[in-house]
Amino acid sequence: MYSYQKLFTFTKNIFESIGCPKEDADLATEVLLSADLRGIDSHGVARLIGYVRLWESNRINATPSIKTVHETPSTAVIDGDSGLGLVVAPKAMDLAIQKAQVAGTGWVAVKNSNHFGIAGYHAMKALPHDMIGIAMTNASPLVAPTNSLERLLGTNPIAVAIPAQEQPAFVADFATTTAANGKLEILQRKNQEAPTGWIQDAQGNMSTNPNELKAGGALVPLGGDTGSHKGYCLGATVDIFSAVLSGANYGPWVPPFVSFLPVAPNLVGEGIGHFFGAIRIDAFRPASEFKTHMDNWITTFRNSKSKSSDQPVLIPGDPERLTSAKRLQEGIPLLDPVIKDLQSLAQRFSLSF
């Protein structure tokens, strides 16, 4: 178990070591470690070495000049200048919130960015302002559209955070595939089979072998074998909002997160793309009224009759909130390969881990 504070200091030092200004290193660390706290281990400190490698291959700019390149009262486009998504994204979300203060809602598309950690972190920034937050991003192509053999979409997550009064906020944060790539990586490591509907092989047949992904297979959109066309619609919408609106790369042109894979030739845009929204509750009805109804919504759903007492009905965000409270207190567990990666980073930058 590693304490949050210890991991925070270490991660922040790494970001400073690659040249991030102090404030940006702080912000990037907070965003990255929010994944570890919330139990989305695949997106947290396990990826720190990935960001460093991207920086080493000159795909990440540690001192970006982040600019608003286009705007209207309720919209903006931000050029992330190849900065860390972990830094560009929260600044874009701040702008969405500012726009919403004035215009009722704010919508910010981002180009020329990199992976931004978990979508939920950014959406949740809206909550203290009595706003609904929305965050989405495209990602490295791993997913085949329905009927296709080609990987044309990322796992393209969507997060929606909605404030309540007494109850904890509703926080949905999910990949638009049947299973996130991180879950598949765990099965690959453990040499276990995947459920049907997660992956297809190179011929497009459903497979339970998680290694098919490395042999020309692909992840399957949400809906799996019973209706992946809906997940395809969702993933496609995220791709278009994040990249075609902003001027980032879309579909098969999205630059891969891993530095050993080359960037596609003839790029159609700049970097990867995100899309953020902030909706001021009292642009629709008084916030207290809304939040009281949200309490009623939440308790009605949570208290509904469940299949069994060990399978309660959850509200989106419940598991992550509980994990977060636990890990802040008890520490964050790290897998051996992750610990080794962090040790190698420590050595590389003459730090201790």
Place this chain on the structure above:
Amino acid sequence: MYSYQKLFTFTKNIFESIGCPKEDADLATEVLLSADLRGIDSHGVARLIGYVRLWESNRINATPSIKTVHETPSTAVIDGDSGLGLVVAPKAMDLAIQKAQVAGTGWVAVKNSNHFGIAGYHAMKALPHDMIGIAMTNASPLVAPTNSLERLLGTNPIAVAIPAQEQPAFVADFATTTAANGKLEILQRKNQEAPTGWIQDAQGNMSTNPNELKAGGALVPLGGDTGSHKGYCLGATVDIFSAVLSGANYGPWVPPFVSFLPVAPNLVGEGIGHFFGAIRIDAFRPASEFKTHMDNWITTFRNSKSKSSDQPVLIPGDPERLTSAKRLQEGIPLLDPVIKDLQSLAQRFSLSF
């Protein structure tokens, strides 16, 4: 086969017979029949008798006074005054488009409405304005959240329409359940089994018997047996955007479409709720630039290698567009029970069918 024009005149006469002003009858007919044209037979003229029955039981107001009750530069709340959703919804979408002209985006939540036909119709209204259109609605509770035995959500559809240049628009329109209720009704009529993941029985076990729905079972959120929590997140988001933002009924309180089911006691809002969005493309980048990239997006996906030549890779909206062109020319097929319903309506209002 029935010609579109013939069905249009008949349907319009029915709406006028229940007291709709001429213009509203025209509009309601266009919205309703767009479902028949696009091949969503469950939501078209087959439901005409359902609307009439709701009017007979005083749940629909044929001469509503539709009012904007709250607004900011980019948002509004509309009170539908118990009007036909088929009339209230397009007017709300028009307001979203007006707001977007000025503020870049427009977002309209609607309360005190009724079923609005297919979501896709409303989203597509944005297309001629070089805008992205979004439409969603809550609906009668038929869906159990993950782990729940209770029906707390409707099939809560989402539609997103995105313009392109030379290519036809991208139009996604889907229920947030594994299967729409209409598909289940067809299986019930034909006495056929449903695929696993569509429905659960009264004990919460996956079932292939479509009649379980009438015996205490429920529809399953998108994701089915491999991950219904994501579909639950989506359906819940639609419910909250449509009803908690607007002041309509949400969750188990949403009034049923069928007039023989009573409205729940102690309502938490007014009528059912919708949510509409219009996003002006050039609030982000020049529309022609965006639409040229959409053409590239669409052709890249459509031309990707498919599993087999009889299973091509489709773009959302392809099947509905082809059906629409065909049915405009060849006519619209109607099932016998639907023909009988229309004949009984003809008799009831002294019209001919």
